[in-house]
Amino acid sequence: MKQINYINCSNYIRLVGAKVISEKYLRVSEEDKDDPLDGEKEKEEEKIPKLVLLLTKGGEEFENFMIKSKDELISIVIQVAATMAMGEEMLELEHRDAHVSNILIEKTNEEDLEYYIGGKKIIVKSNKILIKMIDFGKSRIRNGTELVYCDDWDIESNEPNETEEHGDLHYKIYPRMNEIIGGNWKNYFPETNVLWIRYLIQILSRFDGSGLASEDPGTQAFQKAEESNKKQLAPEDGKEVAEKFFDAIKNCKTAGEFVFQLYEDSYFHYILKKV
Template sequence: MPSGMRTYGTRRRYVSKDNAIWASLDELPQALHMIDTNVTNNEFNKHTSSFSLEIDKKSSGAKRSEDKSVKSLPKAVDKTDGRHSKSNLHLVPTIVVPSHGRNINETKDNSALNTSTSEPKSTSDTNTRLQENSHKMPTQLAFLLGLVDQEMPVSFKDYIKSFKSPIYKIGEASYSEVFKVEKDEPIVLKIMPFGKKNQIRCSDIINELKITKKLSKLEGYVNLRRAIIVKGTYPSILIEEWDKYDLQKESENERPNRYHSSQLYCILCLNHSGTDLEHVELSNWFEAWLIFNKTMKVLAIGERNFEFEHRDMHWGNILIKRRDDEDLSYLLDEVSFDEFDSSNTSLTVPERSSTADSLDITLIDFTLARMRHTGSSSPIFNEFDDPDLFNGRDDYQFDIYRLMAKVTKGHWDEYFPKTNILWLHYLLHQILYRKTIPKPRDHHEQQLMERLKKLFKLLEPLQRSRRGSCPLQNCAFSSATSLDEWVSQRFDE
């Protein structure tokens, strides 16, 4: 089995081809037990932990010999991933898939689509039906279907056909293709094939889905309209759009026409929430400040409500939407700054509500996130059991995974809001040193830039600490909440 790593976007996340074995474990026909929709994925993981240990060793071993490949990665490395191999077909759950009319109709009806504010209707009725079906399919798949209130996967082609509006591809990532359905209120379809080698684990989808549903209610977190499990070959309309994208932007993924009729996918139907920070142009330092400040506040809201840590907040996962594409620069005239003059404690108001409302930020992609349901003792979290996560080089993003490992000491289930501070430091780094923002045009913009630089120094993870000591040990801020409070007081916002 060839092994290798790949990056997406401008060195976004990478996946290891060594994780193939996880997919097969994912579909291990475990002893079927009662389907409890309150069970978190991590409770499932307990069942497979004995296997995981073995996998980690194998995977780490393979990785060590691959370390050199991290530095300069060929595009679309390792296309021969075995997905066509007949020997892998046994991993596909054998289930009869009737076309599921109800869900298709729901897509035409926006009110039916909008399930974002409600928990999945996993009634005892549904559970009974699921238990009846459970002998036919692996437990995790049955659980996932229960989460999205389906008995069976629906036909991929039928589901896509039910959209009467134009669809085109807008993005891609390690495990997904992302399409946009043009409507008055556009919908984003994040399509994740799962259940086979080199595909996202069913357990990871369960976590992402649960967290996305929960956070959907909070401002600044992507709104999930619905999720659906589909099955079949890739619809030709999507392949055509995939080809157009490939021509224009050169895709790093494999052409999705390769999928077998037994392929399963989870589709997240999300609100379209703008352009990711990596691909958005920032026109001035006022915008730069708004993005940092709003991201910090969104994280603080998540912390306060759900002990939330994003744990993967790279610039592809922060979406920016300008309201009416308004040029914010004229507002700079109304801002006065002396904030780093220590004699000045009560400072000016840099943002009126109208200016703060001119740009929205939205966080997406909660595959690696951690949160705890209010009133529930078991957190939802990712085990971070892909050793490759910690081996990336040449981008500060990859250092953050290693720093997080130091902060958490491997206790990924516990609450360490310092990880949010690490990602905020990364965000400042990207804004200050990776985006090309025009030079400050006046004193006010200059002050904002200085403010961001000052914060970058304050949040430095390894400041004044000895090598090997815990990151952020000497940093005054232990969470986005505490930073937000300090920033609000300091800048009187």
Template sequence: MEKPMPFQSLQFQNLQKIGEGTFGEVYTTGENVIKIIPIEGEILVNGERQKSFKEIKKEILITKELSELRERIFNRCETFVKSLGFKIVCGKYPIELLREWDRFETSKGSENDRPDFLPDDQLFIIFEFENSGVALESVEIESVAQGVSIVKQVCCALAVAEKALQFEHRDLHWGNVLVRASVEDTIIFRLDGRDVSVRSQGVEVKIIDFTLSRITKDNKTIYIDLKNDVSLFAGQGDSQFDIYREMKKKNKNDWAAFSPFSNILWAHYICQKIFEAKLQAGLDEIRDFYKKVLSYKSCYRLM
């Protein structure tokens, strides 16, 4: 682990909190997004143990590899969020960020602990990404065609990453699919050396958050072992929790193995969310796709 910088030495002007997760807080400068996660400590954060740097390093490596797919030739796509790097910092949570935390809590509510309780020697990791849009769950979809484009972009990106890196996202709920306006008429993916085109219908998709993801790179598998994560498989109230249990069933609780059907499960889930929660009247128009997607073993085969 590299030597940490003082947390207070960083500049936090014009930052705005835009979201949160189990392990940390998310802020934006407008152009970029930063995710701040406490690590290595003994104190529970949001009811969960802090991740070690060894665990976080896996997410860093996976994020980097997926970001770099935009630079490949044979299997290429730009759908995975562009990584701008990371820093390790140490110190008390800055007052500027606490003010933003309070503003967010007042306006939208928060399920997280206010991070002022963390000690003066707390370590944090800060991820920085390109600002890539709004979570799908908060997007107003304008047409059935636009909804179809979102599903196709997700499937194409997963297919490219499966082929290039034996990738499984493993947590692709609709908070991890971002949508922003596109000036391009067509989104181009390169799969096995051939171009695959998707009509944008005015939107571009970006996929984020690889905390639970899995890849194989240079014959080395990078993954998080979820075998004993009781809470992940106990959730109720949304179909995403059923998918965690279905993944476990399909891979027989072997999280090192490449089981790309997990991506199919998430693609089916995204399709369901769009056409039931967003476009109920349009579900009939793609019912064939909705039904057939689960008959494929991977998104690569779906293409």
């Protein structure tokens, strides 16, 4: 993960330090607190080496963040795409697991965010929001001659080692990635980043690529807002933005291509500009 620190982009979480330990650790899972066997599990887990990572502060998960305006939605999606695009250029980086719990969000006083993509300086209006990409456990990264990637997949059957019982939208992305990759997780396939951007557009706008309301239940924040009638992104705004995004991304093979497609559309010029 240390290679991520070399990307000159404030949207990537930074690694401060790392250590392998074989000791007790603080259990924070709500699922375990009432488990009568929890004590025995803890004793067994003492024997298992654990990798402890010290990271910079990143904010809260997208899962728990309620988008209230189309400007917020547009800025968030463009930030994610531009962040991925910089990773593509510098490290041939594919995140491969960019669901809403692996992207954090925090408030920022920076009005404009800068990105360098394809030799061009790109400015994105933040709308007081800064996203942070985290969890590169399934990612594919190249740094010079060094190549790091996750091979946690059943290559023979071309199926990911993910249970198919989950109904969340992001579990549908893994087999779609494998259709592109064909079981070869070592090579560079930046189109996987495009799949995750499409996923993000759908889950945050609540509309799919056909212009229909998404069947996915949405983020936890969205579900809670529905139950309590709290303010949220207006459906007509979500649909409008989703249509624009999906039209721009339909032929893209990389996150960088998507960013430049957005730049060509005057609809996004008040948030995205090229210097």
